[in-house]
Structure formats: C-alpha cells, structure tokens
Amino acid sequence: MSVIIFTEIDNGALKKSSLEAVYYGAEVAKMKGTTATVLAIGEASEAELAKAGNFGATKVLHANDARLATGNIQAYADVLASAVTQENAEVVILAKSSLGDAVAARVAGKLKAAIVSNVTELPDLSGGFKVTRSIYTGKAFATVEMKSDKKIIAIKKNAVSVVESGASAGVEVFTPALKDADFAVKVTGTHKASSTISLPEADIVVSAGRGLKGPENWGIVEDLANALGAATACSKPVSDLDWRPHHEHVGQTGIKVSPNLYIACGISGAIQHLAGVNSSKVIVVINKDPEAPFFKAADYGIVGDVFDILPRLTKAVKAL
Amino acid sequence: MKILVCVTSVPDTTAKISFTDGDTKFNKAGVTYITGPYDDYALSRAVELKEKLGGTVTVLNVGESDSEQVIRKCLAIGADDAIRVNCEPKDSYFTAVQIATIAAQENYDLILMGRESIDFNSGVVHGLVGEMLGIPSLSPVMKLEIEGTTAKMTREIEGGKEDIEASLPLVLGCQEPIAEWKIPNMRGIMTARTKPLRVVEPVGDDLTITEKFTLPAPKGACKMIPAENAEELIALLKNEAKVL
Numbered sequence: 001m002s003v004i005i006f007t008e009i010d011n012g013a014l015k016k017s018s019l020e021a022v023y024y025g026a027e028v029a030k031m032k033g034t035t036a037t038v039l040a041i042g043e044a045s046e047a048e049l050a051k052a053g054n055f056g057a058t059k060v061l062h063a064n065d066a067r068l069a070t071g072n073i074q075a076y077a078d079v080l081a082s083a084v085t086q087e088n089a090e091v092v093i094l095a096k097s098s099l100g101d102a103v104a105a106r107v108a109g110k111l112k113a114a115i116v117s118n119v120t121e122l123p124d125l126s127g128g129f130k131v132t133r134s135i136y137t138g139k140a141f142a143t144v145e146m147k148s149d150k151k152i153i154a155i156k157k158n159a160v161s162v163v164e165s166g167a168s169a170g171v172e173v174f175t176p177a178l179k180d181a182d183f184a185v186k187v188t189g190t191h192k193a194s195s196t197i198s199l200p201e202a203d204i205v206v207s208a209g210r211g212l213k214g215p216e217n218w219g220i221v222e223d224l225a226n227a228l229g230a231a232t233a234c235s236k237p238v239s240d241l242d243w244r245p246h247h248e249h250v251g252q253t254g255i256k257v258s259p260n261l262y263i264a265c266g267i268s269g270a271i272q273h274l275a276g277v278n279s280s281k282v283i284v285v286i287n288k289d290p291e292a293p294f295f296k297a298a299d300y301g302i303v304g305d306v307f308d309i310l311p312r313l314t315k316a317v318k319a320l
Numbered sequence: 321m322k323i324l325v326c327v328t329s330v331p332d333t334t335a336k337i338s339f340t341d342g343d344t345k346f347n348k349a350g351v352t353y354i355t356g357p358y359d360d361y362a363l364s365r366a367v368e369l370k371e372k373l374g375g376t377v378t379v380l381n382v383g384e385s386d387s388e389q390v391i392r393k394c395l396a397i398g399a400d401d402a403i404r405v406n407c408e409p410k411d412s413y414f415t416a417v418q419i420a421t422i423a424a425q426e427n428y429d430l431i432l433m434g435r436e437s438i439d440f441n442s443g444v445v446h447g448l449v450g451e452m453l454g455i456p457s458l459s460p461v462m463k464l465e466i467e468g469t470t471a472k473m474t475r476e477i478e479g480g481k482e483d484i485e486a487s488l489p490l491v492l493g494c495q496e497p498i499a500e501w502k503i504p505n506m507r508g509i510m511t512a513r514t515k516p517l518r519v520v521e522p523v524g525d526d527l528t529i530t531e532k533f534t535l536p537a538p539k540g541a542c543k544m545i546p547a548e549n550a551e552e553l554i555a556l557l558k559n560e561a562k563v564l
C-alpha cells in the first residue's frame with residue numbers, strides 16, 4: 001500500500017511544484033508506514049530524477065516513450081493508472097496544474113477513487129483519512145473525509161514546508177502498454193512565452209492593474225519582477241484589454257496563486273481579484289488611493305504613484 | 321450537433337461566505353445564486369454553435385430545486401431543454417457519475433462544462449466524465465471551432481497555449497474568450513417558462529464526506545510605509561517578513 005506521486009518534467013528537470021508534491025507524498029507515506037514512489041513521464045537524465053530522493057522518495061518510475069512527448073492526457077492517465085496497479089498504491093499525490101488536474105481526474109474515473117483538489121495541509125489520519133482543502137476560491141476551507149480505497153489528492157502550492165534530506169532515489173525504467181486510442185487527441189502547435197518563471201510556480205509575483213494606464217508602461221513592472229526573480233501577473237481588465245496575455249490574469253476567473261510574496265501595483269483589490277491571491281503568504285499593495293480596498297487584505301502598503309515607487313523599489317532590491 | 325451543457329448554481333462572486341449549524345452547512349441567507357461564470361462561457365458557445373450548425377442544446381444541473389432559477393436563465397439564453405438531477409452534489413466523483421449516467425443514455429456530440437466550479441474549484445468533473453464515457457476530455461479550452469466531425473481547439477497551458485484537434489464526441493471545460501457571455505432577452509425569458517425541464521433522481525454514493533467548514537484567520541493590520549521612505553519596504557520584506 002504505497003504512495004505514488006505524479007510529477008511533471010520541464011526542460012529535463014522535475015518541476016518545483018512537483019518536488020513539493022514529492023515531499024508531501026513522502027510525509028503521507030511516513031504516516032502510513034510505507035514508501036513513496038515517483039512517476040516521472042518525459043525526457044530527463046537519471047541523475048536529475050534521482051534528486052526526488054532529496055525530497056523523500058525511495059524510487060522513481062521513469063516512463064519515456066517518444067509518444068508521450070506532447071503531454072497527452074489520456075496516455076498519461078493510463079501510465080499513472082498502470083503505476084498505481086504495479087505499486088499497489090493507495091494514495092496518489094500531485095501538484096495542481098493544467099496537465100495534472102486532467103490526468104488525475106481520469107485516473108480517479110478509472111480507479112473509482114475519491115479526488116480532492118486544492119488541498120492545503122498534510123492529511124489527518126487519526127480517524128479515517130481527512131484532508132483540508134481550500135474552497136470558494138480561497139475564501140474558506142473544508143475538512144473532507146475520503147472514504148474510497150484509493151485516494152487522489154491535488155495539492156495547492158505551499159501545502160507543506162519542504163525539508164531536503166540529501167538522499168537519492170533509485171530510478172527504474174517504466175514501460176506500460178499504451179493504446180492507440182490514447183492518442184486520439186492531436187496537439188498541433190504549442191505557443192509558450194519565452195519568459196523564464198511560470199506564474200503558478202513562482203515564489204514571488206509582481207502583479208499590476210489598470211493603474212499602470214497602458215501596456216507601454218509595463219517595463220517598470222518587469223524590471224521589479226526581474227530584480228526579484230518574480231513572475232508577472234495582472235488583473236482581469238488588463239488581460240481583457242489585451243495589455244497582457246490571458247495566462248497572466250489572476251483572480252476568481254483566472255489563475256489562482258499562493259506565492260510567498262504578492263506585490264500588487266495599481267490594482268484596486270476587487271473581491272474577485274482577491275479571491276485568486278488571498279492565500280499568498282505576504283501581500284504588498286502599492287496604490288495612490290489610500291481608500292483602495294486592497295489595503296484591507298495587505299500586510300504592507302504604500303500609498304503612492306506606481307511610476308515613482310516601482311523604479312525606486314527595483315533600485316533598492318538591486319542594492320541588496 | 322447535439323450538445324449537453326453542464327451548469328452549476330453557485331454563490332455570486334461578491335457573496336459573503338459564512339456557515340451555519342456548527343460550521344457544517346453553507347449559510348444561504350442573503351446569498352444570490354448565479355450560473356457558474358465558466359459554465360456561462362460553455363453555454364454561450366453551445367448556443368453559438370447551435371445557431372451556426374443547427375441541432376439542440378440541453379442544460380444539465382446536478383442540484384436541489386433552488387438551482388431551477390439558474391436553469392431557467394440558461395433556457396432563456398437559448399438552451400432547448402433541461403435536466404436536473406435532484407440531489408445536493410457534494411463531491412466531484414458523485415457529480416460526475418450523475419452527468420455520465422445521463423450522457424450515456426443520449427449520443428451527445430459535445431459535452432461542454434466550465435473550466436471549474438467557483439464553489440469547490442476542483443476542475444476535475446470534465447476529466448471524470450470523459451473517462452466514465454471513454455471519450456477524450458480537455459480543459460481549459462479557450463477557442464472551439466467545429467469542422468464536420470472534428471473539433472479544433474486552443475487550450476491554455478502554464479505560460480501559454482496549445483492548439484489541439486480531436487474527433488467528436490468530446491468533453492470540454494471552457495473559459496474565456498471562447499464566447500461572449502449572452503444576456504437573455506425578453507422573448508427568451510418568455511419562452512423559457514414553457515421549455516421542458518425534466519427532474520431525475522440520483523444514482524450511486526458519495527466517496528467523500530464534508531465534515532466541517534472553516535474561515536481563514538482574519539488578516540492583521542496592514543503596515544503602512546510612507547511613500548517618501550518606500551525603499552524601507554525591501555528591508556522589511558527581507559528582515560521582518562523573511563520572504564526575500
């Protein structure tokens with residue numbers, strides 16, 4: 001009855017969010033007196049995959065069929081379900097993502113497993129298997145008991161504080177049978193921004209709203225983000241106006257983020273915006289209106305003009 | 321084109337969230353219910369496709385009788401008929417079983433859903449239903465065109481998007497800008513009253529039990545830094561908040 005962690009590979013390395021899931025899975029395995037196995041699909045070196053051991057995994061199953069290169073959801077779900085069967089796993093852990101959610105849902109369908117998403121803490125196993133999840137886009141939490149034999153848990157960023165052990169995991173090649181039907185969906189093109197830091201993965205997010213006045217002014221936002229090693233985000237009207245791409249839009253109807261630090265520049269703090277960012281650890285608000293509602297949700301605030309403040313903050317960060 | 325659109329009836333995005341009965345029940349008092357915003361995109365695209373290609377749009381909700389207000393609004397926007405599975409849907413798997421059971425009895429070319437519900441935000445019901453029916457599921461889809469029996473789509477991925485082609489039938493989770501939200505007109509509202517709404521009973525059991533709800537701890541006071549000393553913020557983030 002082991003624990004399996006579904007991970008994602010990006011540019012030959014396990015994604016940061018996946019490593020957090022590995023640590024979470026290893027902690028669950030410890031509680032259950034069993035071991036944690038990682039499933040990694042795609043191209044990566046053995047040395048890179050062995051690093052999962054540093055996060056508590058004992059073994060990595062590596063599936064690297066050329067047909068799996070495009071992130072085909074049905075094929076990935078079949079691979080994960082085979083791994084669950086082979087390892088006789090009771091619990092499947094993954095980090096929430098556009099691929100992970102889709103794969104996990106199909107595997108839940110195959111295994112008749114309860115699936116709980118947006119889990120924010122380690123489970124409580126003292127009476128049944130209970131998890132805490134965020135609901136109403138971060139406005140509340142629910143404690144949920146999972147009753148099925150197999151359980152699937154999709155964790156939210158910062159669900160655990162990772163402690164690295166320095167250990168290394170054994171890597172095994174994994175070659176489950178794939179069906180042609182798994183490849184009925186064809187990915188005909190991929191358009192990815194060349195920007196370095198992915199928004200849902202980022203520890204620091206610099207976000208800007210309509211207060212920036214126009215897309216030509218985003219340089220001061222990007223400069224601060226670059227200095228901090230942060231991802232950039234925006235409010236909904238900014239992406240609706242095409243000032244910024246849609247995948248940067250955060251909030252109730254956009255990406256939900258829970259970074260360590262969220263810096264909001266020229267954003268009023270409408271309830272729908274707050275819903276997507278309220279689980280950030282620390283929130284900084286910069287707004288010229290002292291009455292802006294965002295200050296009520298902030299830890300640090302500056303009443304001021306973004307065009308004055310942002311370049312000064314960038315300079316101060318560079319001076320650190 | 322025979323389309324099924326699955327919609328949720330959810331608290332308005334500005335609703336104040338609170339709980340009753342010892343934090344075991346959502347407090348509905350004073351809360352306005354709306355169609356899930358993503359479900360609205362799914363419905364709007366379905367109605368556009370029907371107008372272009374002909375066919376029917378059926379709306380499905382797994383919910384109690386108070387969801388009917390949202391269902392009638394969907395009929396007013398242009399759906400032809402509706403089905404409500406009469407139960408309190410507390411769990412993604414259970415909800416998916418209800419949808420898959422109905423869908424298995426009809427041959428829908430497309431099953432459109434929202435990317436996620438705005439109450440539980442799981443984003444998994446489409447994948448579950450796709451698996452239960454043995455057909456592909458994709459989400460979040462931001463563009464959808466139908467050519468014969470092929471769907472051409474754009475799906476959002478982290479930091480970008482991908483173009484996808486697949487044969488019908490499909491289950492899709494939708495998001496903007498797949499369509500413009502439609503607003504019901506007077507004629508729509510009048511005809512919605514007489515469009516068929518079938519109520520069926522649920523099958524199967526929940527795999528989870530929601531034990532209790534909690535609200536986040538209230539935020540402490542916001543520490544204000546005078547604009548003339550803005551640089552101090554960086555030192556505070558480093559030494560006090562320890563996030564740099």
Ligand SMILES: Cc1cc2nc3c(=O)[nH]c(=O)nc-3n(C[C@@H](O)[C@H](O)[C@H](O)COP(=O)(O)OP(=O)(O)OC[C@H]3O[C@@H](n4cnc5c(N)ncnc54)[C@H](O)[C@@H]3O)c2cc1C
Nearest residue numbers: 326329382383384409412433434436437440442443444445
């Ligand atoms: C105590 C409680 C009572 C509830 N009562 C009701 C109620 O009376 N009526 C109601 O509509 N919802 C109700 N809900 C909401 C509930 O149905 C959730 O939407 C459901 O559990 C699925 O959540 P999810 O996050 O897994 O959906 P997701 O996977 O995020 O949903 C993706 C898409 O699946 C479709 N979908 C999801 N749920 C439903 C559904 N119930 N019916 C049709 N399509 C759906 C939608 O298109 C949605 O956009 C209730 C929730 C709770 C906790």
Ligand SMILES: Cc1cc2nc3c(=O)[nH]c(=O)nc-3n(C[C@H](O)[C@H](O)[C@H](O)COP(=O)(O)OP(=O)(O)OC[C@H]3O[C@@H](n4cnc5c(N)ncnc54)[C@H](O)[C@@H]3O)c2cc1C
Nearest residue numbers: 209210211235236251252253266267268270272273288306
């Ligand atoms: C169903 C629904 C879903 C929604 N979903 C989302 C969502 O997911 N995400 C989202 O963001 N919104 C969402 N919205 C929209 C939301 O209600 C707000 O309209 C939006 O968040 C406002 O964006 P903003 O703060 O950039 O713009 P505004 O509200 O116009 O605020 C601009 C702010 O900039 C400040 N400002 C102006 N100039 C300067 C300056 N020089 N220096 C400093 N500050 C300055 C102003 O004081 C003001 O506070 C949704 C709305 C609805 C109805």
